Amino acid sequence: MAHIEIEGRRIEVNEEGFLAHPEEWTEETARLLAKAEEGLDGLTAEHWAVVKFIRDYYLEKNLAPMVRKMCQATGFPLMKIYDLFPSGPAKGACKVAGLPKPDGCV
């Protein structure tokens, strides 16, 4: 299994950089994943709003939410999601929220 080493921590991820064990996600992991994978230094309240919604949705439904749901829940327009997470909703926001890689053409 691949891993990321950052700030002295070792995080196990799959080959796409998604968390290998999604159940082990913590807010600290999110911060480190955001830094390593999205180049974000620190997460703002807006980042957290998106990340926490995705995380809760995933825990409830075992599924990545559609970007429509992310915008509805946070009140952000679509482009805001891309501004917050450069790799977009799937490879950016879902990754930081510790979800496994969504299936399909992404």
Add this chain to the structure above:
Amino acid sequence: MKRRKTTPSGVVEAPLDPRTQVRAKEEGLPSVNEGRLRTYEPGDNVRRFLGLLSSRITRSLAVSLTACVHCGLCAESCHYFLARPDDPTMTPVWKADQIRKIFKRHVDWTGRVAPWWVKAGGPRDDEDLNRLKNIVFGSCSACRRCTYNCPMGVDTGLLVRFTRGLLTELGIVPEGVFNVSRDQWETGNQMAVTETDYLETLEWMRDEVRTELGTDAIDIPVDRQGADILYTINPREIKFDPRSIAHAAKIFHTAGESWTLPNWGWDQTNFGLFSGDDKLGAYVARNVYEAAERLRTKRIVISECGHGYRSTRWEGYTWAGYDQKLPTESVVVTLKRYLEDGRIAVDRTRNTEPVTFHDSCNIARSGDLVEEPRDVLRRVCTDFREMFPNRRENFCCTGGGGLLSMAEYRPLRLEVAKIKADQLRATGAELVCTMCHNCVDGLNDVIKHYKLPMRVVQVLELVSNALVVPGTNERTKHRL
């Protein structure tokens, strides 16, 4: 990131991971129960593999299995080999030979009479079949550049897809391929988008475009009987990136188009092309064709998607045994017509960044759609520049053949993406435009991995950006 262990040959050693297959069986999914979606069962898989192989050989496969003279021209056309030039297992001919030797051992008379002479040999156990899986799914993006350059007419892409199809029948497939096939069989679309989610997202995008253009006259119609155009899309557009739907709606509205999306049969992507499963290919393509018939539209238009274009425009009619009654085209062809007929006006000075074009393998090499996107780009950008090689000789984005959904092969994919990265860098462009959603993600991976100062865009986005909407002199403020 640490690389997955590879053999000295570079072929990835990924074990078969049947976890989601087991879950699908436990849940009793209809597609599994009815035998449409095959799962892995330990047992006489080698015998079944050989039986399928013998029964499915067609004339074109037989040619590809016997006509190779080992000249090596295919090696120079393959980005896997160009990036790993000391590794013979990366050549298309070696990959094809792994299939060829089974054919020789069990079908062709030469291998039955003198197997040592023609290097014939068959798989002995499931482990060998799994290794074959790692070759045909993991060491090839099915881009068919080798096919295009073969002087003997050997279609290695066809051989790879054929072998993938045999393994799919046995459930010996990467987990990602199984998952997407499952979703497409079960829900009619590859991302398991529900009808409610589909309709809500379309309404959302309609409202966004209404705000942008300041008019309520805009609609994103669903199931409108008798519309001229049936517009079909990639589920990725609904689930994660609906901007392209908004762009299309804005342009269709401005062109005064009569169009509709279908309520069912809207997914033009087709994992049957990647998994080699013609039955899945037929099911998904038929959904689209029947939607057009049901709504009595005059034309099927496919959004920007490479494998969806090839599947729906070319292969699907054969898989489904369906008479093609309507013209089927890419939305880029539709855009070109609008521009030529003056149905839309554009201001190319709104796209001034240098832009290059990446030909999708399934669209250019396998779909013969080459000049149309260039015609459009020249009209909507001020600085369009080719990358080299281009058109039918372009290199794969490295995510083709379904590789984006197979995480286990990603390290090798990104290693051989060096060829694509060099090609992109040499253009000096800031934007790389492609008419394939799969290429968007493939290219984004290459750009991120090789730290290229580029951004990926699609044709619809550039046209939408340059679109002059009557009644507004300036570019609209609220941009998607």
